[in-house]
Each structure stands twice: as structure tokens, then as C-alpha cells.
Amino acid sequence: MDRIPILRMGPFLLVSIQVDMHDRLALALQDDLMNKIRATSARGVLIDISALDLVDSFIGRMIGNIAAMAHILDAETVVTGMRPAVAITLVELGLSLKGVRTALDVERGMALLRGSPAGREDGSGRPEK
Amino acid sequence: MVVQRSDELPLHSDEDVVRARQAVRQRAIEQGFSLVDQTKIVTAASELARNTVVHGAGGSMRLEALNDGPRRGLRLVFQDRGPGIDDIARALKDGYSTGSGLGLGLGGARRLMSEFVISSSPGQGTTVTAVRWR
Numbered sequence: 001m002d003r004i005p006i007l008r009m010g011p012f013l014l015v016s017i018q019v020d021m022h023d024r025l026a027l028a029l030q031d032d033l034m035n036k037i038r039a040t041s042a043r044g045v046l047i048d049i050s051a052l053d054l055v056d057s058f059i060g061r062m063i064g065n066i067a068a069m070a071h072i073l074d075a076e077t078v079v080t081g082m083r084p085a086v087a088i089t090l091v092e093l094g095l096s097l098k099g100v101r102t103a104l105d106v107e108r109g110m111a112l113l114r115g116s117p118a119g120r121e122d123g124s125g126r127p128e129k
Numbered sequence: 130m131v132v133q134r135s136d137e138l139p140l141h142s143d144e145d146v147v148r149a150r151q152a153v154r155q156r157a158i159e160q161g162f163s164l165v166d167q168t169k170i171v172t173a174a175s176e177l178a179r180n181t182v183v184h185g186a187g188g189s190m191r192l193e194a195l196n197d198g199p200r201r202g203l204r205l206v207f208q209d210r211g212p213g214i215d216d217i218a219r220a221l222k223d224g225y226s227t228g229s230g231l232g233l234g235l236g237g238a239r240r241l242m243s244e245f246v247i248s249s250s251p252g253q254g255t256t257v258t259a260v261r262w263r
Binding site for chain 1: 236
């Protein structure tokens with residue numbers, strides 16, 4: 001089965017979703033990411049969806065799940081590059097992705113991960129929640 | 130109102146759902162829908178196609194390009210022979226789900242389309258007809 005590649009960059013994991021995902025592929029990504037966070041002790045996950053022309057309730061739920069699960073595994077999640085048409089549709093659909101941090105592009109997303117206490121290279125400090 | 134073109138696609142697997150939304154995207158572009166409207170139609174199609182596969186045990190989607198004088202539109206007809214829906218009003222409510230989803234599919238799809246009709250009875254399967262006008 002196809003898999004979406006997960007890249008490691010220092011203490012962070014990077015995912016760029018470039019294909020129109022079917023549901024099993026989305027679930028496989030969720031599982032793969034959790035295993036990889038565990039295996040690499042990653043402090044943050046960046047998911048770039050700038051190539052996605054659709055986020056429906058299933059993919060939206062997957063994004064929310066990843067953020068929630070990663071949080072429990074002590075990693076921050078940032079979703080970057082959502083297209084305006086996708087954001088408009090997502091809210092009208094009834095999903096607002098509360099609890100998921102977003103950034104306009106990968107550069108800003110990385111800055112967000114690095115800037116958060118959890119994202120510091122030395123790994124010192126966690127945000128007080 | 131004239132149906133310019135009609136296609137029928139099978140809906141039995143995850144991959145069929147992807148193919149269905151790609152076909153809807155293509156037709157929405159041909160009908161001259163804006164990018165936001167294309168996205169809304171394709172997203173609604175994705176929700177309804179998934180319902181057909183997951184809850185309806187598979188079925189089909191008919192995709193029709195509509196021409197009504199100066200108005201252009203797209204009609205999607207999802208049909209399955211699954212268990213049917215016994216309480217349509219409840220099924221349309223956000224957050225109501227018989228599966229493992231968020232329960233946004235049906236109600237969300239209705240919000241994204243201009244016209245939306247469900248006909249279903251227990252044991253008889255379900256037909257969802259959704260239209261979006263430009």
C-alpha cells in the first residue's frame with residue numbers, strides 16, 4: 001500500500017501531503033506519525049497541506065486526531081499552507097479545527113515550532129497549559 | 130432545464146470515492162464554477178460518496194451537468210441499496226453518527242449545496258440528490 005513519507009529534521013517531523021488521499025491512506029499516516037514520534041522522540045510535527053484542494057470531514061478529523069495524539073506523546077503539531085477555498089469550505093462544513101495550530105506556510109510553521117518552548121533545540125521547557 | 134451530460138460512477142471502495150471527487154472537480158471546472166464553489170461541491174461529493182460506501186454498502190453516483198437558460202449547475206445523485214435511514218431529520222443533525230465519524234457528513238454536505246433531497250426508507254436503500262447552481 002502507498003504511504004505518505006515522513007521526513008525527520010532535527011527534533012521535528014515533516015509531512016507534505018501531495019496526493020488526493022483515500023481514507024485508508026489518511027489512517028495509515030496517522031499511525032505512522034505516532035510510531036515515528038515515539039521512535040524519534042520528536043518534539044514537533046509539521047503537516048503541510050498546501051497541495052490539498054480538499055479537506056473533508058474525514059481528513060479534518062485525521063488532522064485533529066494527529067494533533068491530539070501528538071500532544072499526548074509530548075509533541076506539538078502545526079498545519080501549514082491551507083488554501084483559502086479549503087478553509088472557507090471546512091468552516092461551512094462545520095469543522096473549525098479547534099486545538100490545531102496553523103501557519104500560512106512551512107517557513108512560518110517551522111518558526112512556530114522552534115519558537116515554542118517545546119520546539120527549542122535543547123528541548124528545555126514545555127509550555128504551561 | 131437540460132441535462133447536458135450525464136455520467137455514472139461506481140462507489141464501492143475508498144479509491145472509488147477519490148475517483149468520484151476527481152470526476153466532480155473536472156465537471157465543476159467545465160461548468161465554470163469558481164474555485165471556492167468547486168471546493169464546496171467536491172467536498173460535499175466526498176462526504177456523500179463516503180456515506181454511500183460506508184453506510185450504504187456501496188452504490189453509485191450519477192453526475193449531471195445542468196443547463197437552465199443562462200444558469201449552469203451540477204447535480205449529484207448518490208444511490209445505494211443499503212439499510213436505509215429511518216430518521217432522516219436526525220441523520221442530518223450535526224454530531225449524529227451511527228459510525229465512527231464526526232456526524233458532519235450529511236448535514237455538512239447539505240450546507241455546501243443549493244438543493245438537497247434525501248429519500249430513504251429502512252431496508253430500501255437511500256438516494257441523495259444534491260444540486261449546486263452557479
